[in-house]
Amino acid sequence: MNFASIEMILMITLASGVLAYLIGKLNAKLGSIVTILVSMYVTIAVIYFGYNGELVITTEYLPLVTFKVTNIGLFFASTVTFVFAMVSFFNPFFIDKYKFKALYSMLYIFSLVGILGVFFTDNFMTLFVFFEFTVWSSMFLIPMGKSTKSTTLYFAMSTIGSFALLYAIFLMRSQSGSFDIDQGLAMVSGAKATWTYILLSVAAFAKLGAFPLHLWLPKVLGDAPDPVTAVFSGGLEKLGAFVAVMGLVRLAPVSFNIGAIDMDFARYVIAFIGSITIIIGTLMAIRQDDAKKLLAYSSMSNGGYIIVALTIGNGIAISGALYHVLAHAIASAAAFLAIAAVARKTNTTKMSELGGMIHNMPITYMVYLIAIISMAGIPPMGGFISKWMIFQAVINKGLPIIAIGVFFGSIGSFLYVFRPLAALFLGQQLPEYKHLKEAPFFMVLPMIILSGLIIYTGVLPNYILGKINEIVVDLGATAVTITEYTITGFNGTIHPALISGMFGVGVFVAFLIFITFKKSKKVTLMDTYTAGEFIYTEELLHYSVDFYAPLERLYEKYIHIMEKTYDSIRNKIAEVGHFFKYYFFTNKPEVSVFWIVIIVSLLLWGESLW
């Protein structure tokens, strides 16, 4: 038995999903510990054996189910399984909060199975099966959290995505004659190629949560159980990126070329939507009060970066996008986990209800700080490297309108990522949270590992970029020039380690100054007054509420447009239903007879006219 064959990994994982359920029936905590073991096993198997070239395919079990190890699949799989493994450490601490405890463990593992299947196949049908499998197993994780409302929305959007994917698959099959991924992508041509391009984009958008299919992302991440949010943002969302690579990079749509920038129109439209996604994500993130929702919108806008980069499609853009996938996956996982750690103690993620947690949870604070620095694209974290590469690509391609979006998002992220930091961890401490302790060791451990990785990706990106370069070559683009310590873009070369070193020195100096010349005084929440009146109630005069009120007012009117659109679509569907009900199902026998007569008449009339 080869434990490093893909079939074996999938089988074992699937079986242990059932096992986790059975054990979870006896003892919920034990069941959730199974999730840790399984996801650790999968992570080690994928990363260790995968990059040693020992991950193999042993047999072909079923006619349409075939597996294949590709560089890109391996890259995505390592990223996502790693996130799954890290998050799984949180499961035992949260399991008591769920309604169906054993089921949670099972579905958690099933989602992992689904996602692995997607990354390790060369067959579209297999890909779709696992894609859908992921959808329904992750779908039932959502309602175990705060609210069940967003589940249906998630399902609807996901299904739009997966059916777009399915349609594209069949379109490709009609030209290539098989479900083979490489053949399908290579052989599709003409109008069908354009359609496939569009449909695959829709699929990618739905999964990435890009405009206009973004609505599920904040709602689901707001509602889902806290560890699951990390999985969604750091793991499941990346399915969209995977599909996007397939569609946006490997397909050549045929519409017409925009001469000025030498770019296909369809491609430009997608890039444009990507930049809109960035802008909307940023604007929406700015006005959130719930930290999870804020991060969700930030995930959305980061998805936009990936889309923009992939549409440009040259070597540096693709590796920027892929590096961004990795950087964002670990950064957002870390951020969500940090918030989950807080929420486990306080039972809220609303910024207006929290404050001063740094005194209780300093490590969590540090993890969160590192994560958001990466998300904002500031050195020395991984997010900086990827954003730098994407900027290089956008500027070089000369896309002014899209560049506006990209830069806006970058600046905007400064505006929002530091808000939860300030609101949750800094500021005045709430009396009721005074006695909270730092999270237990097994929760802190994955967060520390994640932050270590964030820093590593920022300081020494070259090993991973080397792996990404292999993918880039696979995709037919030119590899990015990298040396041991440098990356060369279109207009310059950076030394991440050097930058990081300088940055580190700067921070150190600042810290010294802060310590030596400390002038502030620590006060309790009640130690204040307004307009000469002392405050007697313990209500929080929280400074992070309405932080950017003037800015928000600018676009306040427009923020619900998409929600309204979807609501009206839903209402329209229901209206059509009511219409049919009213005219066909009236409890009167003559109605059916009437329709029979009408239809026969019309058809016969038609026959006689023709």
Add this chain to the structure above:
Amino acid sequence: MSAVLLIAVPLLAAFISILNKKLAPVLLLLVSLFNIVSIFFYSLGTITIGGFEAPYGISLVLDNYSLIGLIVINIAFFLVLLISYEKVKKVATVLLVALAGLNGLLLTGDLFNLFVFIEVSGIAAYLISTTNKKYVATFNYLVIGTVGSSFYLLGLIILYAMVGTLNMSDMALRISSEGISAANLSLPFLFMFIGLGVEAKLLPFNSWVKGILGNSNKLVGPMIASVYAGTISLVFGRILTSVFVVSDRLGLILTVILLVGIVAGETMAFASTKLREILLYSSIAQASLVIILFLEGITGWAVMMVIANVISKLVLFAIASYTSDELKTDEVDNLKGIFSKNKIIGVAFTIASLSVSGLPLFMGFVVKMNVLTSIFDGEDYLLAAVILLTSIVEGVYFVRVLIKLWYNKEDAKTINYNFVIKYIVSVLAVLLIVFGTYTTVLNDQVETVNEVFEIGGNE
């Protein structure tokens, strides 16, 4: 042994059973069991009745197509009996007749005989539906059903006048050899299509469905929605594949009507708030889809879809009807959280509805994928798009229902589902998973079914 026993034995039992009321239900179970067991002993072929060869005598056709149908329908029938045994007692004789009628529908190779069996099973269905105690609804069913079968008969007679035979395969033969144009055939075919369409719940001939299934108890729901619907779909399939010669124009128009039916069914289910109504509208959509597949010539997978529907609708309607029998309500909002108290039932319902909406691991998915493959092979991109779009709507309302029934309420009512229904629905749910993962069985069956029609039909 001859497959005519599948019809004769229930009839004999029906005639005997009126003598003793207490014995009737036992007899019913025994006969139903006998049917299931005996199916496996009959040899394939055409069975003549009265010793007269087709087309002069009536002949029954036992080929792979009808065999699959017989197995599925008889087993489903038996399971429905077990689920609703206390309701069965009063109408045991009627159910025996219904069983004979359903088997007759599946077996017969004669168009007029088909009409007789439509009436036999139809009248039995009216009577079964009276156990709902909604007489106006039953009356509607009766009126529309009678008009429908009259139209079928009218079409059949016109066809007889033109062709001079009633046997299905002979009819197909004569139509092609005499070279009767599709335009001339469109009138009788249209009538017959509508007649069968009434029974098969096709929009817009189906206003009876709401009254019957919307108020269904645990006998009527699974019986009409699963067993009857499956049978009629298969009958439709046989006629469409082996008798009808539909002109392109008529075929297009019928497809459009059926597509409207799918859209209407799914949107109506989307707009409904009652559990049974959601299910019944969704089954309207499914019925239309199956007929489209038969029209398009995707016979094998259409049969599989019928089977998948029989299984999943049986589970869904059994649970929905049982629940509303117990709680006297089927508003989804009033049923919140019931599955968290009745996990087995809930899991079975979940699996069945996920299968219907076509999610992987379950039978519905395999069927849907293969159906789509065939549709794309036929380059029917619009049809595929409509099917996929409506599937989204379908999935959404099923998920909505599932989430509501699993979550949301702490003080959910506990319902004592008896162990019979628990076992049956869980076995069926497991079956859906087995067929959904071990697809070789399905592929083999599809091939045998397709062979039936490729080799010139049912000789």
Add this chain to the structure above:
Amino acid sequence: MLQYAAIVLIMLGLYGILTQRNVIKIILSLNIMEIGLNLFIISVGYVTDGIAPIMTTNHNTNSLIYVDPLPQALVLTAIVIGVGTTALGLAIAKNIYSKYGTFELDEMEEE
């Protein structure tokens, strides 16, 4: 022509079903439609100058011109089935009456 008369009867029945709101009248309309249908079936088998398909001492061989006997056999079946449906319909009508006290569908409360 007989066939046209039959079709007129069928349409009359349909008209009745479309317009009547009284349970009994609807059943009557159904019956009219069925009679029309039966007439149509019979008419399909008619042969000009054909005799009834019964051998008697007067017509003692099968080499004569008979009308088509098959539609007659079919119509027999159709009539009996019609009787069955009508009986059932009337029984349901009686139940409806004892439940609502009226035969008018419009006067019943919506279920």
Add this chain to the structure above:
Amino acid sequence: MKNFLALILTLFLGFLIMSSLNNNIAFPKFGEANIGDRVSDAYIDRDVTENPGDVIFGETDGLESGPANIVTAIVADYRSFDTLGEVTVLFVSALGVALLLGTKKQKRLEIDFHPNFMLRVGSKALFGVILMTGIYISIHGHLTPGGGFPGGSMIATSMLLLYLADDNFRAKVKGFKILESIAGSLYVLIGIIGLIIGGSFLVNILDTGVIGELFSAGIIPIVYVLIGLKVGSEISNVIDNFLTEEGA
């Protein structure tokens, strides 16, 4: 408005059907049916299994189907299976009427009309005649127009007469049930015996005799008598159900 619309619609549909039939070259005009092309040709010639040559009333024997009445030959022999189905339809609807109208019937329906003595006695006398006619028609179904269904209806008519002429009259419903059950079961059993002996369901296992004689046509007269009894008892049952109600 509704009525007008319905009128227009039905007129329109009727016109379309007529013109469609009229334009249909394959559909024979009234009276121009070509029986030679139809399966019924074989029923008239009795040459489905083997060709007996010219069939002559009162002489030819050993035919595949013996009745002199060709319609009977079709109803009770060539297409006997349809007839079994038909009997079943009637059976199940009679049963349905009984189910729907309640099973605890004790007394006759109250009606305003009270028949006098003459009517009661006279109708009893007439009853026998009608009953006998009904039975006669059933038995002679293979020779003359008629058969089990009209015969059975006639038997039921005689019961109806008694019901109408006497407001206290109740038939023994239980007896009808037994009769109905036995007749039906025998019909199916004959079919099954045919399956065992003759190799196919409802095959004519008896000698068909000389065409035109009373004792000819094999099982057909037996079947027709059974049908007559069954139909008679079923319709009588229906009559009883409609004319009684729950009560003391």
